[in-house]
Amino acid sequence: MVGRGAYGKVLLVRLRGTERRFAMKVIEKSLLAKPSFVAYMKTERDVMARLNHPFLVRLSMAFQSRERLFLVMPFLKGGELFTRLRRAGLLMEAAVRIYAAEMILAIEHLHEHGIIHRDLKPENILLDDEGHICITDYGLCKVLPGGNKKKDRDSGEDGRAGAGTGTGEGSIVDAIKMQVALPSGADALHGSA
Numbered sequence: 001m002v003g004r005g006a007y008g009k010v011l012l013v014r015l016r017g018t019e020r021r022f023a024m025k026v027i028e029k030s031l032l033a034k035p036s037f038v039a040y041m042k043t044e045r046d047v048m049a050r051l052n053h054p055f056l057v058r059l060s061m062a063f064q065s066r067e068r069l070f071l072v073m074p075f076l077k078g079g080e081l082f083t084r085l086r087r088a089g090l091l092m093e094a095a096v097r098i099y100a101a102e103m104i105l106a107i108e109h110l111h112e113h114g115i116i117h118r119d120l121k122p123e124n125i126l127l128d129d130e131g132h133i134c135i136t137d138y139g140l141c142k143v144l145p146g147g148n149k150k151k152d153r154d155s156g157e158d159g160r161a162g163a164g165t166g167t168g169e170g171s172i173v174d175a176i177k178m179q180v181a182l183p184s185g186a187d188a189l190h191g192s193a
């Protein structure tokens with residue numbers, strides 16, 4: 001088990017016959033008796049399935065058994081930013097700058113899709129194996145009606161598909177990743193104050 005949230009546990013699992021590892025959120029269907037929980041789960045699944053951004057956790061697969069729902073997502077090996085903060089006590093400014101920049105790009109992507117997270121906290125910000133952030137936990141998101149313009153634009157069939165993210169946003173993400181690929185940047189994410 002890699003985590004426990006308000007409504008279920010998160011397990012580290014391996015896809016049978018492969019070495020691919022995932023995190024799997026397991027939710028008891030008995031909780032669905034509560035209407036507010038149905039909305040919570042639906043939001044979480046829908047938002048996760050819609051996202052495609054390096055600093056946002058996305059849905060790899062979803063399925064169910066008679067008693068449980070399963071949401072499968074990439075496994076974020078670095079754990080919670082909460083734990084990192086607690087262990088380090090204090091973070092170097094260089095690391096904070098990178099975390100802040102990555103957070104802004106992730107939040108900007110959500111807002112472009114009309115999604116307001118509403119539960120941003122260090123427990124819901126995970127770190128990948130290189131120390132980059134990945135925001136998760138979308139159950140409390142507010143999805144604004146008609147707020148999907150960016151997606152519609154990017155997936156248009158007018159020959160310009162992907163122009164919005166591919167050059168603009170992508171290049172900023174790449175720039176940040178390049179920065180942490182440098183020794184000083186890497187130290188910033190892995191070292192402590």
Ligand SMILES: Nc1ncnc2c1ncn2[C@@H]1O[C@H](COP(=O)(O)OP(=O)(O)O)[C@@H](O)[C@H]1O
Binds near residue numbers: 008075076080139
């Ligand atoms: N993809 C993941 N990789 C690694 N750990 C995860 C992943 N998703 C969740 N966790 C762990 O499980 C905890 C609970 O997951 P979360 O989605 O926040 O559930 P809840 O809605 O119950 O808070 C997280 O705070 C984190 O520690």
Ligand SMILES: [Mg+2]
Binds near residue numbers: 005123124137
């Ligand atoms: Mg959480």
